[in-house]
Amino acid sequence: MLSETQEERKMAEGEEVKNKQVLFRNYIDGFPKESDMYISTENTIRLKLPQGSNGVLVKNLVLSCDPFMRLLMQKNDDSGLFGCYTPDSPITGYGVAKILDSGNPKFQKGDLVWGMTGFEEYSIITETESLYKIEHTDVPLSYYTGILGMPGITACAGFYEVSTPKKGETVFVSAASGAVGQLVGQLAKLMGCYVVGSAGSKEKVDLLKNKFGFDDAFNYKEEHDLTAALKRYFPEGIDIYFENVGGKMLDAAILNMRIHGRIAVCGLISQYNLAEPEGVKNLMPLIYKRITMKGFSAFDYLAHYSKFYDILLPLIREGKIVYIEDVAEGLEKTPAALVGLFSGRNIGKQVVVVSRE
Amino acid sequence: MLSETQEERKMAEGEEVKNKQVLFRNYIDGFPKESDMYISTENTIRLKLPQGSNGVLVKNLVLSCDPFMRLLMQKNDDSGLFGCYTPDSPITGYGVAKILDSGNPKFQKGDLVWGMTGFEEYSIITETESLYKIEHTDVPLSYYTGILGMPGITACAGFYEVSTPKKGETVFVSAASGAVGQLVGQLAKLMGCYVVGSAGSKEKVDLLKNKFGFDDAFNYKEEHDLTAALKRYFPEGIDIYFENVGGKMLDAAILNMRIHGRIAVCGLISQYNLAEPEGVKNLMPLIYKRITMKGFSAFDYLAHYSKFYDILLPLIREGKIVYIEDVAEGLEKTPAALVGLFSGRNIGKQVVVVSRE
Numbered sequence: 001m002l003s004e005t006q007e008e009r010k011m012a013e014g015e016e017v018k019n020k021q022v023l024f025r026n027y028i029d030g031f032p033k034e035s036d037m038y039i040s041t042e043n044t045i046r047l048k049l050p051q052g053s054n055g056v057l058v059k060n061l062v063l064s065c066d067p068f069m070r071l072l073m074q075k076n077d078d079s080g081l082f083g084c085y086t087p088d089s090p091i092t093g094y095g096v097a098k099i100l101d102s103g104n105p106k107f108q109k110g111d112l113v114w115g116m117t118g119f120e121e122y123s124i125i126t127e128t129e130s131l132y133k134i135e136h137t138d139v140p141l142s143y144y145t146g147i148l149g150m151p152g153i154t155a156c157a158g159f160y161e162v163s164t165p166k167k168g169e170t171v172f173v174s175a176a177s178g179a180v181g182q183l184v185g186q187l188a189k190l191m192g193c194y195v196v197g198s199a200g201s202k203e204k205v206d207l208l209k210n211k212f213g214f215d216d217a218f219n220y221k222e223e224h225d226l227t228a229a230l231k232r233y234f235p236e237g238i239d240i241y242f243e244n245v246g247g248k249m250l251d252a253a254i255l256n257m258r259i260h261g262r263i264a265v266c267g268l269i270s271q272y273n274l275a276e277p278e279g280v281k282n283l284m285p286l287i288y289k290r291i292t293m294k295g296f297s298a299f300d301y302l303a304h305y306s307k308f309y310d311i312l313l314p315l316i317r318e319g320k321i322v323y324i325e326d327v328a329e330g331l332e333k334t335p336a337a338l339v340g341l342f343s344g345r346n347i348g349k350q351v352v353v354v355s356r357e
Numbered sequence: 358m359l360s361e362t363q364e365e366r367k368m369a370e371g372e373e374v375k376n377k378q379v380l381f382r383n384y385i386d387g388f389p390k391e392s393d394m395y396i397s398t399e400n401t402i403r404l405k406l407p408q409g410s411n412g413v414l415v416k417n418l419v420l421s422c423d424p425f426m427r428l429l430m431q432k433n434d435d436s437g438l439f440g441c442y443t444p445d446s447p448i449t450g451y452g453v454a455k456i457l458d459s460g461n462p463k464f465q466k467g468d469l470v471w472g473m474t475g476f477e478e479y480s481i482i483t484e485t486e487s488l489y490k491i492e493h494t495d496v497p498l499s500y501y502t503g504i505l506g507m508p509g510i511t512a513c514a515g516f517y518e519v520s521t522p523k524k525g526e527t528v529f530v531s532a533a534s535g536a537v538g539q540l541v542g543q544l545a546k547l548m549g550c551y552v553v554g555s556a557g558s559k560e561k562v563d564l565l566k567n568k569f570g571f572d573d574a575f576n577y578k579e580e581h582d583l584t585a586a587l588k589r590y591f592p593e594g595i596d597i598y599f600e601n602v603g604g605k606m607l608d609a610a611i612l613n614m615r616i617h618g619r620i621a622v623c624g625l626i627s628q629y630n631l632a633e634p635e636g637v638k639n640l641m642p643l644i645y646k647r648i649t650m651k652g653f654s655a656f657d658y659l660a661h662y663s664k665f666y667d668i669l670l671p672l673i674r675e676g677k678i679v680y681i682e683d684v685a686e687g688l689e690k691t692p693a694a695l696v697g698l699f700s701g702r703n704i705g706k707q708v709v710v711v712s713r714e
Contacts, residue, residue, distance in 0.1 A: 246640060265643050279636010283603060286622050286652030293650040295643030 004357070007047065007059070011100060014048040021120035022334045024085040027075050031273045031342055034335040036073065037091060045122045049101045055126035056107050058097035061357060063119055063331070064145035065338045065350040066179065069093050070272045090118040091334075096134070096144045097123070098357065104128050112137065114144035119334055121354060132305070139316055146349040147312060147323040150298045151179035154266060156308040157301040159187050162264040162294050163240045167192035170234055172253060175244035176217065177204040177324070179349035180266060184242045185214050186321045193240075196233045198249070200344040207347065211322060226252035237261070245270045247278040254282040254291065263293040273342060324348030361714065364404065364416070368457060371405040378477035379691045381442040384432050388630040388699055391692035393430060394448060402479050406458045412483035413464050415454035418714060420476055420688070421502035422695045422707040423536065426450050427629045447475040448691075453491070453501045454480070455714065461485050469494065471501035476691055478711060489662070496673055503706040504669060504680040507655045508536035511623060513665040514658040516544050519621040519651050520597045524549035527591055529610060532601035533574065534561040534681070536706035537623060541599045542571050543678045550597075553590045555606070557701040564704065568679060583609035594618070602627045604635040611639040611648065620650040630699060681705030 002010065002017060010017050021040050028036050049057050069091065076084045085091055095117040099107050106128065107113065115131035117123045125131060134144055146152060158180070159165060171188040173181045176197025185208065188195045197208045198220045208217035216233055223229040230238065230252055237258035243250060246268030253263070271277045285291060301308075315321045326346040328337040331354045340346050359367065359374060367374050378397050385393050406414050426448065433441045442448055452474040456464045463485065464470065472488035474480045482488060491501055503509060515537070516522060528545040530538045533554025542565065545552045554565045555577045565574035573590055580586040587595065587609055594615035600607060603625030610620070628634045642648060658665075672678045683703040685694040688711045697703050 250640075265640070267644065268641060271641065277638045277640065279638045280640060281634045281636045283607075283622070283634065283637060283652075284625060284628065286650070287624065287654060289652065290654055290657060291652050293643070295640075295646065295648050297644060297647055300647060 007100070011047040014046055016044040016046050017122070019043045019045040019120055019122050020331050021090045021118070022331060023088055024073070024091050026087045027084070028073050029275055032070055032073055032339050034339050037335040037338070039332045039335075043120070045124075047100060047122070049103050049124065053103040053124070053126070054128075055103055055124055056099050056113075056128060056131070057101040058113065058117060058123050058125060059100055060095050060097045060117055060119075060121060060123060060354045061112075062096040062142045062145055063117070063334065063352045063354055064094040064149065064151075065334070065341055065346075065352065066093060066150065067267055067269045067272065067341055069338060070342065090120045090123075092116060092118050094145055094150050095119075095354075096141050096149075107131070107133065112141065114149050119331065119352075121331065130302070132302075136309075136313060139313070142325055142327070142351050142353070143316070143323065145351050146179055146325060147183055147316065147321075148309065150302075151349060152183060152312060153301050153305050153308055154296075154298040155180045155183035155187065156311065157298060158242060158264040158266050158296055159184050160311075161301070162296045163242065163262050165191055165193060165240055169193050169239035170237065170258070171195045171240045171242065172230065172234065172238045172256075173197045173214075173242045173244070174220075174249050174253075175199065175267070175269060176214065177207050177212070177348060178244060178346075181242070181244055182208075182212050182324060182348065183321065185212050188240075189213050189215075190315070190320065198245075204344075204347060207324065211324065220249065227255050230256040240264065242266060243268070247271055247280070250280050251282045254280075254285050257285060257289055257291050259289045261289060261291045263291060265293060265295040269342070326350045328352045330354070364457075368404040371403055373401040373403050374479070376400040376402040376477055376479050377688050378447045378475070379688060380445055381430070381448050383444045384441070385430050386632055389427055389430055389696050391696050394692040394695070396689045396692075400477070402481075404457060404479070406460050406481065410460040410481070410483070411485075412481055413456050413461055413470075413485060413488070414458040415470065415474060415480050415482060416457055417452050417454045417474055417476075417478060417480060417711045418469075419453040419499045419502055420474070420691065420709045420711055421451040421506065421508075422691070422698055422703075422709065423450060423507065424624055424626045424629065424698055426695060427699065447477045447480075448695075449473060449475050451502050451507050452476075452711075453498050453506075464488070464490065469498065471506050476688065476709075478688065487659070489659075493666075493670060496670070499682055499684070499708050499710070500673070500680065502708050503536055503682060504540055504673065504678075505666065507659075508706060509540060509669060510658050510662050510665055511655040512537045512540035512544065513668065514655060515599060515621040515623050515653055516541050517668075518658070519653045520599065520619050522548055522550060522597055526550050526596035527593065527615070528552045528597045528599065529587065529591065529595045529613075530554045530571075530599045530601070531577075531606050531610075532556065532624070532626060533571065534564050534569070534705060535601065535703075538599070538601055539565075539569050539681060539705065540678065542569050545597075546570050546572075547672070547677065555602075561701075561704060564681065568681065577606065584612050587613040597621065599623060600625070604628055604637075607637050608639045611637075611642050614642060614646055614648050616646045618646060618648045620648060622650060622652040626699070683707045685709045687711070
């Protein structure tokens with residue numbers, strides 16, 4: 001890792017520098033392992049954009065480990081949203097980065113941005129439409145991979161727009177201490193909803209109740225009958241289920257939904273590593289309870305993200321919402337951090353700090 | 358069956374008459390059989406309301422066999438919409454009837470009505486909120502069990518309100534020659550959509566293409582790979598799936614949906630007779646294609662049914678839509694007619710004519 005002064009000199013001279021990378025090994029089935037990625041220090045990069053490029057050259061500062069990245073580790077032939085990784089190329093995902101050189105008038109040298117980047121020290125980004133300039137730097141930069149990045153937009157869009165919540169309604173959030181869930185729960189509380197979350201450890205359940213202010217929370221691993229568990233927490237039923245996990249939890253939640261209930265389908269993390277997904281059987285209540293189940297993606301809301309910032313920034317500044325991150329230090333920690341998402345090892349939003357500028 | 362004159366005399370005298378009934382035998386699992394119902398001629402009824410009743414006494418004219426009735430033949434403990442039948446009591450369902458005596462100022466003797474009634478010659482209906490006066494008698498009375506009754510409201514609500522269709526969109530309708538499907542397909546064609554239907558016989562497929570004007574149609578029983586079949590008919594994908602069957606067809610349809618597609622979940626007839634429903638596995642595309650899957654019921658739209666009449670009545674009168682009925686003559690044909698829905702024996706909307714007034 002170069003100092004800023006060394007970097008400046010290399011940039012001025014257009015010299016090549018070492019570029020540590022997290023490379024993808026090969027397409028997988030089942031749970032990802034650390035060995036599905038490998039660290040390479042062999043790549044070098046000139047700290048100057050090639051002549052005529054209209055992309056940007058960035059230095060990556062914070063990278064984001066998100067569950068959707070698992071889906072890019074398998075061959076996808078039919079997908080409206082995801083591509084897939086290329087073996088022996090760097091994995092990609094969301095991150096916060098600093099512009100070192102720009103061929104695009106939207107970005108200037110020194111700008112901080114968030115968006116899709118490579119998991120490496122330096123990246124050349126040509127698809128600059130999915131790069132957003134960071135205007136507010138009085139909050140932690142890492143927040144732009146979380147509460148002010150894709151997960152935050154996901155939480156806001158999924159809660160306010162997809163779930164159409166009303167004060168007094170009952171809300172269930174699964175994977176509730178995760179990057180999206182912790183925020184959904186707090187937004188729902190601020191709206192005056194009754195909120196219960198599920199998570200996979202006592203520590204996370206405590207966090208939900210004591211740190212994020214959920215009305216209640218439970219450890220799904222300790223419940224042999226999820227339908228009965230939900231009935232216990234929602235004797236009158238669930239108005240909104242913010243769905244992050246899928247499978248048995250979805251089957252149990254549908255049975256506990258109220259009439260005209262809404263299921264915002266944000267993620268199905270319990271299914272990502274299965275060769276064949278579990279079948280969801282309880283679809284009849286969709287009809288007799290007139291339930292709406294709506295899949296959504298932050299993708300459709302990214303262009304309008306500033307309206308969510310108008311909600312989130314004051315709440316963050318006034319301390320009315322908190323955001324917990326699980327910080328791994330160093331690019332080489334990426335494989336363990338990413339794999340940990342699927343065993344639930346992370347507490348809160350998983351980030352990797354590559355450089356502190 | 359009494360003549361109208363005989364009936365008038367019996368009514369005047371408040372005398373008891375025989376009342377043939379279709380009685381429910383006992384709760385069932387699996388496919389319904391004719392023997393799950395039995396005909397009784399032992400009941401008698403006075404052709405006058407009891408003193409102080411605020412219900413109505415009706416003579417049933419046309420009765421409607423609908424798939425949801427199967428759900429009333431099993432013990433339901435958790436249901437937002439359906440109750441269940443009582444052994445050795447008449448089955449109930451939608452029908453067209455004539456008021457013989459009324460204790461309710463909304464209805465007068467001689468009025469024709471449609472709504473929930475008993476499967477018997479004469480019924481006393483106390484829950485008159487689900488009874489609607491028939492104002493237009495220039496169309497066949499039986500239509501008020503179909504295109505102008507619950508199935509028609511289901512089709513209009515499900516198509517116009519739940520599916521939010523646009524001209525030029527692609528629409529797939531399953532069970533497309535049934536009471537609801539045939540109408541959905543025609544409404545979609547009138548809106549300028551491309552419409553394909555599935556049904557379970559060559560005769561029905563011909564009807565879809567030649568009588569109802571679907572752009573194309575296929576026999577699902579002849580397709581060993583429903584996903585491939587749908588891909589053939591919708592190479593660019595499906596915008597709207599009007600879901601009447603569930604199970605494997607739903608799994609195949611989800612894989613063929615376009616981005617921002619809508620699935621209006623009207624019925625899941627393939628699942629009603631299974632001890633355990635088939636699991637639907639392909640839920641991931643709900644997220645990456647941002648699909649909305651919305652269960653609905655005519656129940657929520659009955660109060661505003663007249664707005665659908667404003668659409669349907671002119672179309673019927675001008676011959677711009679057709680409606681095919683499968684007419685069984687005589688109350689005693691009910692068990693066979695109702696059971697036939699689940700083997701697909703009926704061609705079009707199944708009705709039972711009890712009396713031609």
